[in-house]
Amino acid sequence: MFILNEHAAYRKPLEAADAEVLGVAAARMVEHFLHHREGYKPTPLVSLPELSRHLGIASISIKDEGLRLGLGSFKALGGSYAVIRLVLDEATKRLGRTIDIAELHNEDVRQIAATMTVACATDGNHGRSVAMGAQLVGARSSIFVHSGVSEERIAAIARYGADMIRVDGTYDDSVREAARVAEEKSWITVSDTSWPGYERIPALVMQGYTALLTEALRQMPERPTHVFVQAGVGGIAATVAGHFSVLFGDDRPYFVVVDPSRAACLFESARAGHPVTVEHGESTVMAMLECYEPSLVAWRILSHTADAFMTVEDGDAVNAMRQLADPKGSDPAVVAGESGGVGLAALAKIASSASLRAQIGLGAQSRVFLINTEGATDPKLYQSLVGETPEQVTAKNAQPATM
Numbered sequence: 517m518f519i520l521n522e523h524a525a526y527r528k529p530l531e532a533a534d535a536e537v538l539g540v541a542a543a544r545m546v547e548h549f550l551h552h553r554e555g556y557k558p559t560p561l562v563s564l565p566e567l568s569r570h571l572g573i574a575s576i577s578i579k580d581e582g583l584r585l586g587l588g589s590f591k592a593l594g595g596s597y598a599v600i601r602l603v604l605d606e607a608t609k610r611l612g613r614t615i616d617i618a619e620l621h622n623e624d625v626r627q628i629a630a631t632m633t634v635a636c637a638t639d640g641n642h643g644r645s646v647a648m649g650a651q652l653v654g655a656r657s658s659i660f661v662h663s664g665v666s667e668e669r670i671a672a673i674a675r676y677g678a679d680m681i682r683v684d685g686t687y688d689d690s691v692r693e694a695a696r697v698a699e700e701k702s703w704i705t706v707s708d709t710s711w712p713g714y715e716r717i718p719a720l721v722m723q724g725y726t727a728l729l730t731e732a733l734r735q736m737p738e739r740p741t742h743v744f745v746q747a748g749v750g751g752i753a754a755t756v757a758g759h760f761s762v763l764f765g766d767d768r769p770y771f772v773v774v775d776p777s778r779a780a781c782l783f784e785s786a787r788a789g790h791p792v793t794v795e796h797g798e799s800t801v802m803a804m805l806e807c808y809e810p811s812l813v814a815w816r817i818l819s820h821t822a823d824a825f826m827t828v829e830d831g832d833a834v835n836a837m838r839q840l841a842d843p844k845g846s847d848p849a850v851v852a853g854e855s856g857g858v859g860l861a862a863l864a865k866i867a868s869s870a871s872l873r874a875q876i877g878l879g880a881q882s883r884v885f886l887i888n889t890e891g892a893t894d895p896k897l898y899q900s901l902v903g904e905t906p907e908q909v910t911a912k913n914a915q916p917a918t919m
């Protein structure tokens with residue numbers, strides 16, 4: 517399914533607070549922070565010339581976040597950044613002077629961090645990032661997981677010293693439970709989704725994601741003309757659309773938000789013209805996108821900046837994983853998890869329809885930007901869906917290409 521954005525706010529300027537969160541100065545600060553992170557290096561921007569020829573467009577550039585900070589997804593940029601910001605804010609307040617990231621490991625700052633507990637709900641990747649941030653600063657973390665989160669993903673979060681709390685129900689139930697318990701225990705909720713009265717911390721999480729765009733724009737020879745970004749609660753999609761709109765104004769690329777058809781909360785919000793909660797039906801293979809309520813901040817930004825909303829099926833997502841693992845001709849192989857290749861799945865769907873191509877102006881001159889938002893964050897599941905291990909797929913790039 518595909519619809520154009522017909523919201524009254526469409527193409528109107530962002531609200532001032534949103535423009536600031538995703539603005540140039542904010543993106544610079546995120547970069548400054550990242551340069552203090554051990555092991556930081558930009559993720560690759562992979563070009564797929566054979567596939568773009570096959571789809572009848574000029575180029576496809578895919579930012580490979582599977583390699584981000586050892587965490588396997590772009591989420592590594594958001595939750596941990598927010599935790600660091602919160603600790604520095606608290607230290608600034610308690611020590612009575614501005615504390616910079618360079619002082620994060622000073623004894624007085626660590627003592628303050630040790631008194632703080634951060635909490636969040638997660639499908640897997642956001643919790644890993646928050647737990648990693650807490651470990652880095654010396655704070656405690658309590659991470660809430662719903663019944664659909666795999667044991668492998670829970671173990672990957674617990675490795676960062678987090679207390680794991682299991683919640684019956686869906687992701688949205690775990691979000692509510694995390695907020696409730698955090699309130700009761702005076703923990704700080706570091707959520708990647710926002711709701712009325714709770715916007716600042718999720719906005720910081722989104723601000724952290726801008727790093728991948730700063731890197732990508734440096735890596736690209738030319739600006740993209742079209743962008744397809746997958747959505748759970750809409751945080752990453754809103755970051756891309758919002759930041760590009762701040763940077764490029766009316767010249768920004770055409771922006772399509774992509775939802776799984778089984779958890780299409782942004783698509784349905786766009787159809788209704790306001791944020792809606794969709795019914796929980798059968799679960800989707802795109803586990804990280806299985807969210808039934810949009811983030812309020814993300815929805816607000818997307819209502820201004822997204823050009824279109826569409827859905828893809830589970831089969832489309834798995835086909836995209838396989839297509840990236842077993843590329844055409846000399847294109848490099850990319851390890852994309854179940855939610856990672858969804859932007860490509862959407863592009864392939866549009867590219868195969870003459871009327872949709874015409875509707876979004878996709879043609880032989882188009883340069884498409886996609887984000888592989890995660891690598892094989894659940895390696896066993898990856899192998900069962902793709903038929904090869906992540907290591908086998910990666911090894912293809914070290915061998916001469918075969919026909």
Ligand SMILES: Cc1ncc(COP(=O)(O)O)c(C=O)c1O
Nearest residue numbers: 641748749750751752804889890
């Ligand atoms: C791998 C991956 N891709 C995409 C998303 C969607 O991000 P958002 O919830 O910000 O829309 C997530 C969210 O957890 C994710 O983990």
